[in-house]
Amino acid sequence: MAEELDRRSEPELGLRERKKRETRRRIADIATGLFMTRGFDNVTVADVARAADVSVNTVFNYFRTKEDLFFDRQDEMVEAVGRAFRERRPGEGVVALYRRTYLEGLDQGSYRTAFHEGSEVWFKTVSDSPALTARSRELGQQLKDALAGLLAEETGAGPDDVTPRVAAAMIYAAQGVLIEEIAARKAAGETLAEMRDDVYASAARVFDMLEHGIGDYAPKPAPGE
Template identity: 35%
Template structure:
């Protein structure tokens, strides 16, 4: 009896998560450059070719967590109500992320999240790969906003604002403050930044 497509997809997703979790645990423990692909495959109890079927590059083993948010801004714009301006929808979405203490906003003080961000920002190859993700997001958002240079400029500005706000939030938490303590400042700064975008 063969597996249903839904069951296969769930098993594949669980395997992907297990590989990614094993990799991130090793990277946080030893540092990105001190962990080999062989180390990760051994920790996840899979072969190296299997690992590469799930993650094409070593960097993807870390940044797959950002992939959950890939194209998110474009989805927010496409899914907004007919009476909602794109920037207003993006603003509301970012504010909701702050209120949820979503790690992507930088406003999350769970030790593993702080260590994960430190790993990404302190490793040049990861920071470079993250830039590629961001450029893809910018292109997707520009397409959702319309055509021409105006859509491209707005997409770049919105994503730059979100990136800067998230980095500031993370830095304050990395310096020892709590997410709860930083939250009011983060909200005020987001409101000011999105006011300027309008």
């Protein structure tokens, strides 16, 4: 009898979990819309709860802080670092992995690349709020730390070996510049179609630099040249 009850409860638990995730995503989507329209600092959690037709307590059941409402995919992004690294193709190095996934993100218009409509509004919302700016930096550090840990484990680097941390910092710094450039050009009025060729060309140059190094980049011209 107990086993029969357990079997009956499995689909119910699955349904409850799906509903919880749907509720969480709906609250986050409504909150993000309010933040991007009115500014993060001008919206309260009570405003979000009212717009989502839930109680303030319900909001905090799903999100620990107001910032979590905006960065609702933070945990998902950190987990994705490990998943992509472990599932990379045989023989694929870390730069090749990030090149491939970044270009795939451009093809798909992923939020991870900013190559989609509305990315400039998202970035302005972050830059206008000290709290979101701080959280964005925190997320960036989490991503770098996650990759550095994976690289150290993969290569057997010791705790005093800075190479994994330097590699992770270089990759995320380069990728961050690409993303910021897209958002800046969108904010200046360019369309995705207008910047598309430049975006892909810039990505190719940047990942080539990561792969081959910058030792011969920008040498000082000899006198008279």
